[in-house]
Amino acid sequence: MTAISRPARRRSGPSTRWLTIGLFLLPALILYAVFVLLPVLQAMQYSLYKWNGLAPLTDFVGLQNYATALGSKTFMTSVGNNLLIVVLSLAIQIPFSLALAVLLNRRFRGRAIFRLLFFLPYVLSEAVTGIVFSLMLQPHSVVDSSLSNVGLGALVQDWLGDSTLVMVTLFVIISWKYFGFHMIIMLAGLQGIPRELEEAAYIDGASRRTAFRYITLPLLGPTIRVSIFLSIIGALQLFDMVWVMTGGGPVNASSTMAIAMFKAGFRSHQFGYGSALAVILFLCGLAVALLYQRYVLRRDTEGAVTAYGG
Amino acid sequence: MRSRARFAVLLTTAAIAFAACTGGSSTPAPTTAPASAGAPSSAAPSTAGGGAPVTVDWWHITTGEPGKTDFQKIADAYTTAHPNVTIKVTVLDNEAFKTKLSTTAAADYPDLFQSWGGGIMADQADAGLLKDITSDIASWKDTINPGAMSIYAYKGKQYGVPWDMGMIGFWYNKALFQQAGITAVPTTWDEYLAAVQKLRAAGIQPLAISGKDKWPSMHLWTYLVLRTGGGDSLSKMIQSGDWNTDACTKAGEEVVKLNALNPYQDGYKSADYNAEAAAVGNGKAAMELMGQWAPSVENDQSADKKGLGDKLGWFAFPTVGGGTGAATDGVGGGNGIAVGVNAPPEAIDFLKFFMSKENGDKLNTDNVGLSTVVGTEGTVKDPNLQAVLAGRGAATFMQLYLDQATSGALSQAFNDATIALFLGQSQPADVCQALTDAAKQ
Numbered sequence: 131m132t133a134i135s136r137p138a139r140r141r142s143g144p145s146t147r148w149l150t151i152g153l154f155l156l157p158a159l160i161l162y163a164v165f166v167l168l169p170v171l172q173a174m175q176y177s178l179y180k181w182n183g184l185a186p187l188t189d190f191v192g193l194q195n196y197a198t199a200l201g202s203k204t205f206m207t208s209v210g211n212n213l214l215i216v217v218l219s220l221a222i223q224i225p226f227s228l229a230l231a232v233l234l235n236r237r238f239r240g241r242a243i244f245r246l247l248f249f250l251p252y253v254l255s256e257a258v259t260g261i262v263f264s265l266m267l268q269p270h271s272v273v274d275s276s277l278s279n280v281g282l283g284a285l286v287q288d289w290l291g292d293s294t295l296v297m298v299t300l301f302v303i304i305s306w307k308y309f310g311f312h313m314i315i316m317l318a319g320l321q322g323i324p325r326e327l328e329e330a331a332y333i334d335g336a337s338r339r340t341a342f343r344y345i346t347l348p349l350l351g352p353t354i355r356v357s358i359f360l361s362i363i364g365a366l367q368l369f370d371m372v373w374v375m376t377g378g379g380p381v382n383a384s385s386t387m388a389i390a391m392f393k394a395g396f397r398s399h400q401f402g403y404g405s406a407l408a409v410i411l412f413l414c415g416l417a418v419a420l421l422y423q424r425y426v427l428r429r430d431t432e433g434a435v436t437a438y439g440g
Numbered sequence: 441m442r443s444r445a446r447f448a449v450l451l452t453t454a455a456i457a458f459a460a461c462t463g464g465s466s467t468p469a470p471t472t473a474p475a476s477a478g479a480p481s482s483a484a485p486s487t488a489g490g491g492a493p494v495t496v497d498w499w500h501i502t503t504g505e506p507g508k509t510d511f512q513k514i515a516d517a518y519t520t521a522h523p524n525v526t527i528k529v530t531v532l533d534n535e536a537f538k539t540k541l542s543t544t545a546a547a548d549y550p551d552l553f554q555s556w557g558g559g560i561m562a563d564q565a566d567a568g569l570l571k572d573i574t575s576d577i578a579s580w581k582d583t584i585n586p587g588a589m590s591i592y593a594y595k596g597k598q599y600g601v602p603w604d605m606g607m608i609g610f611w612y613n614k615a616l617f618q619q620a621g622i623t624a625v626p627t628t629w630d631e632y633l634a635a636v637q638k639l640r641a642a643g644i645q646p647l648a649i650s651g652k653d654k655w656p657s658m659h660l661w662t663y664l665v666l667r668t669g670g671g672d673s674l675s676k677m678i679q680s681g682d683w684n685t686d687a688c689t690k691a692g693e694e695v696v697k698l699n700a701l702n703p704y705q706d707g708y709k710s711a712d713y714n715a716e717a718a719a720v721g722n723g724k725a726a727m728e729l730m731g732q733w734a735p736s737v738e739n740d741q742s743a744d745k746k747g748l749g750d751k752l753g754w755f756a757f758p759t760v761g762g763g764t765g766a767a768t769d770g771v772g773g774g775n776g777i778a779v780g781v782n783a784p785p786e787a788i789d790f791l792k793f794f795m796s797k798e799n800g801d802k803l804n805t806d807n808v809g810l811s812t813v814v815g816t817e818g819t820v821k822d823p824n825l826q827a828v829l830a831g832r833g834a835a836t837f838m839q840l841y842l843d844q845a846t847s848g849a850l851s852q853a854f855n856d857a858t859i860a861l862f863l864g865q866s867q868p869a870d871v872c873q874a875l876t877d878a879a880k881q
Binding site for chain 2: 264
């Protein structure tokens with residue numbers, strides 16, 4: 131680095147820099163515009179029409195599709211189911227993953243094997259998971275006979291056929307598939323916490339629990355918040371596994387927003403209505419993302435900025 | 441996921457094409473000219489040779505064997521006789537096909553593709569995605585069953601051709617009926633309900649339905665409406681969109697009566713159609729209400745892949761006391777091939793070849809479907825399929841499956857509204873109201 135070159139670069143600085151950034155961003159921007167922005171805008175346009183996906187767009191109905199959606203019992207059940215999965219995920223799945231991560235962060239023999247085993251379900255595709263579990267949950271199949279064999283035959287249920295039970299069954303399977311993913315994220319977070327901090331706390335006489343509560347947990351905050359964010363977005367988009375296992379049934383008991391959208395579009399050929407559902411789903415996701423960024427994740431990024439500044 | 445599935449389908453198609461080729465060329469003496477290898481060239485039209493290279497894009501959903509191989513062989517036989525024509529066969533699963541077709545732009549529409557006629561086909565025709573083949577097929581249309589042809593006509597124009605047409609009825613396990621002490625198949629709904637009770641009393645699961653796929657029980661409800669109100673009344677409900685009728689309510693009440701007998705197989709609420717067929721094919725459930733394809737799917741889904749064999753029987757839907765519908769009125773449908781708007785003349789020529797008596801006979805003998813080609817009835821050997829064919833021939837009224845005769849919200853509402861009734865989650869009047877509401881959308 132010579133003294134002459136630096137001021138020279140400074141002078142042509144801002145404009146050249148923006149040009150470089152622009153050029154490098156251009157391919158990504160074009161892709162983003164064509165494959166993300168344009169379809170979103172198209173869906174918004176379609177959602178204002180009554181359209182079967184085949185004929186030209188002529189039957190403009192304004193916001194009627196949205197009114198139909200908000201007045202539809204099926205769609206409201208679907209929204210409720212998405213929210214149920216969000217709540218259950220936050221209340222059960224995330225704490226469970228955190229506990230496992232803390233456990234697996236200790237040093238003991240076979241730790242790597244356990245980490246691998248718990249992460250394994252995440253590697254399977256949702257469709258494969260769905261098919262395997264629906265076979266296991268069929269009457270008199272693996273799950274039922276296992277229960278009977280250990281004397282718990284009284285617990286046997288119509289796991290996917292019972293309208294009140296079906297969402298719980300699905301939640302258990304979703305958790306089985308995703309807890310390993312959240313566990314790995316939190317493990318990574320835990321390993322970023324310097325051991326000296328905890329050790330210092332122990333020296334000051336803190337118990338294990340106090341050290342976890344006042345040292346580990348706050349420092350793991352950013353990781354947990356990201357995990358929660360991914361969990362909420364995943365729960366809102368829930369589709370593949372439910373579609374494979376129940377198709378949203380029995381009688382819409384396990385329908386989700388994405389399933390209602392798919393059925394309206396690709397089963398009933400109501401692409402206008404389906405697009406309206408897609409836009410609602412998109413807005414839900416967008417609202418969650420923006421609010422979460424604004425109120426929850428901001429302190430993490432602010433922390434990062436001050437850290438750099440100082 | 442989807443692209444991977446498509447790749448798998450392509451691989452399978454390629455493998456079959458390869459198998460068909462090697463199989464064909466190994467049978468005749470090595471000196472035989474490759475052009476005639478294994479091809480029933482006598483049935484092929486005589487315009488062989490010459491012409492610019494043409495590709496015919498054909499999507500079908502006959503994924504089961506031997507139908508898949510039969511279709512490939514028919515295509516191979518045609519291309520052997522017409523070396524300038526390439527037939528690009530895409531075999532898709534039923535659900536994957538529907539999704540793929542609905543995301544295909546007009547310019548990329550296949551030349552020939554699976555169709556069930558009815559409402560969706562009418563929508564496709566309105567959107568200008570289909571070719572009017574009325575005059576192209578005028579010379580040979582009389583070789584095909586006219587009732588079946590009419591399902592593929594819309595506003596006086598022909599857009600496709602049926603190759604399979606049958607009628608829905610009860611498929612039952614004779615051994616289980618005997619075990620329950622049922623000596624004759626029920627001919628009235630009361631007898632039917634009594635038979636269900638006898639089966640349940642004998643510890644047998646009487647009837648298999650599918651809570652996940654919904655349409656099998658929707659057909660049962662349709663038959664009850666048809667038997668109660670008659671064909672004219674049903675047609676009127678479809679046309680007017682007013683389902684708040686006595687026939688609709690009465691049919692729902694009969695379903696409630698049936699529900700009260702605990703008639704369905706274990707796990708019916710979440711069973712898909714394959715699970716339903718497996719319950720019958722494995723001898724667990726005594727009956728299912730299904731179309732002409734039932735035996736092949738039951739065999740395929742049964743543990744030993746053989747199904748019930750001789751123990752399988754068929755009877756027409758019983759009459760309902762006080763109803764005005766005739767015992768010979770039917771609910772039916774089948775498979776056909778629609779012609780895409782971009783189809784070259786060769787596609788229609790291939791269609792003509794596909795609909796030859798020889799190919800119809802082949803599909804009959806292999807139990808791929810019930811051919812609609814006039815004069816092929818004799819090649820149906822299975823006594824149960826003969827019964828279905830007799831029902832089709834004697835039909836005084838034939839209603840295409842309701843979810844296919846209609847389109848849009850209504851077509852889905854038939855499945856969604858009736859399954860709620862069968863699962864005990866709605867009342868007869870709710871169904872009629874839901875259908876009326878859906879018809880307005």
